[in-house]
Amino acid sequence: MEFLGLGFAIGLGTLGEALVVKQVIEGVTRQPEMSNTLRTFMIIGVALVETGIIYSFILGLLVWIKM
Amino acid sequence: MDIILNYFRGIIEDLPNLLETTKPVVFFQEGNFRISSTVTTTWLVMFLLFIFVIFITSKLEKIPTTRRQAVAEWITMFLYNFVESICGDKAKKYYGTLGGIFISILVMNFMWVIPTFTTPTASYSTTLALALIGYSFVQYSIIREKKILRYLKSYIEPNAFMIIGNLTSIVAIPLSLSMRLFGNMFSGKVLDSIVMMSIPLLVPIVFSLLSILAGVIQAYVFTLLLTMFTSEGIE
Numbered sequence: 001m002e003f004l005g006l007g008f009a010i011g012l013g014t015l016g017e018a019l020v021v022k023q024v025i026e027g028v029t030r031q032p033e034m035s036n037t038l039r040t041f042m043i044i045g046v047a048l049v050e051t052g053i054i055y056s057f058i059l060g061l062l063v064w065i066k067m
Numbered sequence: 068m069d070i071i072l073n074y075f076r077g078i079i080e081d082l083p084n085l086l087e088t089t090k091p092v093v094f095f096q097e098g099n100f101r102i103s104s105t106v107t108t109t110w111l112v113m114f115l116l117f118i119f120v121i122f123i124t125s126k127l128e129k130i131p132t133t134r135r136q137a138v139a140e141w142i143t144m145f146l147y148n149f150v151e152s153i154c155g156d157k158a159k160k161y162y163g164t165l166g167g168i169f170i171s172i173l174v175m176n177f178m179w180v181i182p183t184f185t186t187p188t189a190s191y192s193t194t195l196a197l198a199l200i201g202y203s204f205v206q207y208s209i210i211r212e213k214k215i216l217r218y219l220k221s222y223i224e225p226n227a228f229m230i231i232g233n234l235t236s237i238v239a240i241p242l243s244l245s246m247r248l249f250g251n252m253f254s255g256k257v258l259d260s261i262v263m264m265s266i267p268l269l270v271p272i273v274f275s276l277l278s279i280l281a282g283v284i285q286a287y288v289f290t291l292l293l294t295m296f297t298s299e300g301i302e
Contacts, residue, residue: 040291047288051243054250065086 006060013053020045078265085264089256091185105190112174112187142170153291154298157212161297164204169290172197176252176282179259189252191245198245201293209300221300244292251285 024042028035091103123139131137146166151158172188179186187193210218222233255278262271 043284043288044291044295047247047284047292050251051247054247054254057254058246058250061086 002063003060006056006063009056010053013049013056016049017046017053020049075265081264082261085257085260089189089260091190103190104185105187105193108178108184109175109187109193112171112178116171116174142166149290150294153294154301157301161208161294165290165294165297168197168201168293169286172248172286172289173283176286177279179256179278186252186256188248189256191249194245194249194252195241197248197289198241201244201289202241202296205293205296205300208297212301240296244289248285248289251281255281 020042024038027038091105093101093103094107095102123135125135126133127136127139131140143166146169147158147162150162150165154161175187175193178184179189188197213221222230255274259271259274259278262274
């Protein structure tokens with residue numbers, strides 16, 4: 001049951017990352033000259049969103065070791 | 068059909084042993100003092116980088132004539148431009164340390180490419196040490212730039228309640244920095260061994276490419292965040 005919840009958390013986190021990338025691609029199609037700035041912000045944003053996913057992964061490992 | 072199902076069932080039964088196989092090899096232990104393959108690989112990385120830096124910076128001239136000086140200048144300019152695009156004019160003071168952290172993490176993330184070597188950054192002690200050193204450097208540069216009174220005053224601006232959030236961030240930032248690097252490298256390792264156990268033909272190549280990409284991006288992000296905290300603090 002714990003793993004099901006953590007799986008949901010990881011899936012939703014990935015969805016959030018996908019939203020970030022989608023928005024950046026839309027921005028670049030509208031204004032190609034902004035692509036360098038947007039790429040930097042995209043990498044920061046994706047890395048920050050990924051922290052949640054990584055926390056779920058580490059929690060999963062801890063639960064697994066406890067079992 | 069039954070053969071395939073039994074094959075995967077066997078893999079799933081083997082999974083609990085996975086964490087044992089991904090553990091670093093311990094060479095020497097006495098109490099809490101331990102020398103494992105993580106530490107020796109880190110020493111190897113330090114040694115290799117030391118030799119490399121001494122080699123490319125020997126006999127520098129004003130107008131570059133050798134190839135190794137061109138490489139050294141290219142690396143320096145790349146790091147300088149990277150820090151300068153965030154910090155502005157003050158980049159000269161900080162790009163040495165930040166670039167050093169970037170290069171060490173980059174090389175450490177790639178040690179798994181050589182067989183029998185463990186990635187040092189897939190162990191939490193290494194990433195915690197890196198995050199603590201990096202964040203101490205950020206605090207030190209902020210104090211040097213602002214002087215101690217203005218630094219302390221920045222904790223209670225714009226009002227006194229902000230001190231709760233600011234004090235929390237002192238603990239939370241190194242924790243999240245180290246957790247992010249460790250989680251990414253460790254999950255790559257675990258994923259790699261799971262794929263290796265289940266489908267050992269050709270498929271692991273794809274996951275290795277993903278791991279290489281993750282290694283570059285995580286080294287970049289680690290340095291980027293440290294640079295951003297520095298530039299936020301010193302302005």
